[in-house]
Amino acid sequence: MDEHHTWSLLQLSDMIRNKKVSPVEVTRNLLQKIERENETTNTFITVMKDKALQQAEEAEKEIERGTYKGPLHGIPLAVKDNIAVQGVRCTNGSAVDEQHISQQNAAIIDHLEEEGAILIGKTNLDEYANHVTGKNKQYGTIQHPLNPAHSVGGSSGGSAAAVASHMAYGAIGTDTSGSVRIPAACCGIVGLKPTYDLLPVSGVTPLSWSLDHVGILSKDCQDLSVLFHTIVPGAHQTTARLPKPVDMKQVTIGIPDNYFFEKMEDTVKGKVKEVIDLCVQHGATYKEVTIPHVEEMMDVQETVIGAEAAYFHKKTVAEHKDRYEKENYMYFTYGQTITPEEYKAALTWRERIKRASRDVFEEVDILLTPTLPITAPKLTANAVRWGEEVEDMLLTLSRFTGPFNVSGLPALSVPIGHNEEQLPIGLQLVGDLYQEEKLIDVGHWIMEQVW
Structure with a gap:
């Protein structure tokens, strides 16, 4: 049923909880839509078909038995491809990591799976999350859902496009200098960068550990409220937590x-x-x-990201120069020229x-x-x-x-x-x-x- 795709997460959650729609049927239809469109849109790098269907079948059986975990139970979500999912490749949008298979889940993935969410696929991004346009030479430029001539934004462009084009009911991205909010604004959806360190970054490939945030993309603020209140550490919501009226x-x-x-x-x-x-x-x-x-903020950001990204990539840049996108190779190499004194001053x-x-x-x-x-x-x-x-x-x-x-x-x-x-x-x-x-x-x- 094609109308499933346009439902909000909240609508789908209510239908699943009341056993009016099957998580397996929803997931299968969504996978078919992705299969039809992704070759053109480059929204996903890896579609987790077998894993998603297995999770959907488990969710359906649990709900039929009366074991309802909460508002994400049976909901297909997308995950940015710099976030580790055990047994699934994590490319970081780069040829360097094309064959890298994650050995364990990122902390945020563990929590999503505990809540019964279905992981539909790993979304495309700017290489190593280090730009904001959604262009990727290895896996293709992400297509804007409204106008293919325009940028989808980035670096969580695939996560935003998946939500905006109804290929997922919500998505997880990362945000180091705007990488959730930028594509959300470009695509006409909602994007939240929570307080620093509120959502765990364990298992996320770092760009800059001092500035990296895990963030959420959704169709509207009701869906965002459901996602946020379900995955924030320590939370377990058996019913949807919705926005409160504002005076x-x-x-x-x-x-x-x-x-x-x-x-x-x-x-x-x-x-x-x-x-x-x-x-x-x-x-x-x-x-x-x-x-x-505020002017100093941007200088601090440039120094901190430059130094920390260069440190993380120092070994692989030396070993795989020709596999990096040229701009990133130059950026990660430039970062090595930032002195310890400059870095410490920026952190201060x-x-x-x-x-x-x-x-x-x-x-x-x-x-x-x-x-x-x-x-x-x-x-x-x-x-x-x-x-x-x-x-x-x-x-x-x-x-x-x-x-x-x-x-x-x-x-x-x-x-x-x-x-x-x-x-x-x-x-x-x-x-x-x-x-x-x-x-x-x-x-x-x-x-x-x-x-």
Whole structure:
């Protein structure tokens, strides 16, 4: 039944729990859809057909026996291919690891399987999660679900595309400088980067262990709430935890008066302003705030990622130079020139930034910014021109997201409309540490108003 594909995770979960639909039937139909489309879309690197069907059969038997584990039981999910699944290859989007088979699960995979989720496949990504465009020379460029001429975003582009094109009911990605929120904004779905270290990164191939986060991609904030509350460590939800109603009269929103509204497309700026005005019309208090050290955040990020990525790849870069994408070989080699003193100074700055960033939330409940300064760029574009200034695409797409990897604060991207080409526009909501629920609640309220 093709209509299964367009259901939300919450809808499917209710149907499975009430035994109105079979996990095996849903999984088999989804696998058929992936088989038809993936050769063109390059969304998945590895489709886990046998494993998924086995998990679906186990889920169906358990539910029939009355052993219902919770809202992810029998739900097919996608996983980024830098996250280890035991017995399945983990390519990291690279020719270097084309034949690498994971010997054990990542911690997040163990938790998903404990909750009865079905792992449908490993999704495509920028090689070693080190870019934001979804281009991959070894496994193919990921096709944008709405416009194939445009970038799907990255590096969790395959995870976002799987959700947006109804090939999975939710997906797990990673985010080091925006790699969950960027593709979420490009594809018109929801993407959450939780508080640093809230979701375990054990079993995830690191890009930068000081900045890496495991994140979640979903169709809407209801699905996000279900996923988040089910997989957050220590949680076990037997029923779906949904967003709570929000009284905007009780919410103070902070709008940065520095950095975040500079150099951006007019359409994006206009849509974000519409949402801010909408919040105020419904009683929210509006306050301009200054984000401290925001310029230094991007310098810190560049140094920390460069040094840590180079350290991790030092041996394999020397042994497999010709198997890396050229840009990554150059980047990981360049990182070896960063001195220990520069690296230590960057980490010291990071701690200072983390403390200063939290001070903003003494004045406001939540920050609102654009997720991206532009909509999904054309695949042929490598840079963006702002008047006389030319900005590299990596910096353009991560400019508003990267600071919150440095600060470790939770950040959520929700879609708020489209431009004239029907390309999605994303809004970023940022909260204090461990305030994911507040972000999800407000994000759900905003989507209900504008979507």
